[in-house]
Amino acid sequence: AGCGWGYGSKNGPSHWHEQFPIAKEGSRQSPIELKNAETKYDSSLKPLTLSYDASSAKSLTNTGSSVQVDYEDGTDRLVLTGGPLCGKYRLRQFHFHWGACDDHGSEHILDGTSYSAELHLVHWNAEKYCDFAEAAKAPDGLAVIGVFLKVCNENPALQKMLSSLDCIKKKGSKVEFTDFAPCALLPPCLNYYTYLGSLTTPPLFESVIWIVLKEPITLSSEQMTKFRTLEFTGPDDPMQDNYRPPQPLKCREIRKNFQ
Numbered sequence: 001a002g003c004g005w006g007y008g009s010k011n012g013p014s015h016w017h018e019q020f021p022i023a024k025e026g027s028r029q030s031p032i033e034l035k036n037a038e039t040k041y042d043s044s045l046k047p048l049t050l051s052y053d054a055s056s057a058k059s060l061t062n063t064g065s066s067v068q069v070d071y072e073d074g075t076d077r078l079v080l081t082g083g084p085l086c087g088k089y090r091l092r093q094f095h096f097h098w099g100a101c102d103d104h105g106s107e108h109i110l111d112g113t114s115y116s117a118e119l120h121l122v123h124w125n126a127e128k129y130c131d132f133a134e135a136a137k138a139p140d141g142l143a144v145i146g147v148f149l150k151v152c153n154e155n156p157a158l159q160k161m162l163s164s165l166d167c168i169k170k171k172g173s174k175v176e177f178t179d180f181a182p183c184a185l186l187p188p189c190l191n192y193y194t195y196l197g198s199l200t201t202p203p204l205f206e207s208v209i210w211i212v213l214k215e216p217i218t219l220s221s222e223q224m225t226k227f228r229t230l231e232f233t234g235p236d237d238p239m240q241d242n243y244r245p246p247q248p249l250k251c252r253e254i255r256k257n258f259q
């Protein structure tokens, strides 16, 4: 009944360990700081292959912690293979994390730089597991592509989604949202960093193979401001700073597919 987890001073990331001990006890928590000098080029890493068709977008939702586009993931329509992955991973949803100001808001930090926002394209291993819920509990169950957002010029591909945000201001609201090609949100260069990590929100399951693209996509400051018109719990509670800070690397290696 009380407020569940969130990003406020009373229920934010520093409190999550109270209900989700893995937040403190885990060995592969996300996000992390990516320090290029400490990453290792791995020539055996394959390029990412994304076969995305636009048709299977379903809905746009204010989840109360982010804005999320859900896809029909009952068949192999939007599939990610290659990269560090074995098998095929089906796109289930994408969502964002962002800041109250343009100088911060991403979850991963690249060479000390926080970006204004970060896009997460969430996939699950449909070759080994029956559904998302089962995959979400397996060490190789999920693959999330992280894309940094940098405030610069306008991004036309984001406009269709951003112009629908007025209809989902309130937590839990949802509208039909179809024919949205997620590949339109990717930068031209798919060079990436990869490491073993976790969900960055509760339940913080350590089931994510992270693939963080080196190149950001851009959006205008007006578009960035639009994200902040969403509400967490009410009109006096704008949705912003919905990011988890970086977690200890512990004994993990970060690899990259470029030199």
Ligand SMILES: NS(=O)(=O)c1ccc(C(=O)N2CCN(Cc3ccccc3)C2)cc1
Pocket (backbone or CB within 6 Å): 120, 122, 132, 133, 134, 136, 144, 198, 199, 200, 201, 202, 203, 208
């Ligand atoms: N920020 S992130 O990319 O790491 C990320 C965060 C949340 C999710 C997500 O879809 N869920 C987290 C758990 N939740 C509910 C759930 C579902 C099945 C089993 C158990 C619980 C759904 C995916 C990726």
Ligand SMILES: [Zn+2]
Pocket (backbone or CB within 6 Å): 095, 096, 097, 120, 200
């Ligand atoms: Zn996320």
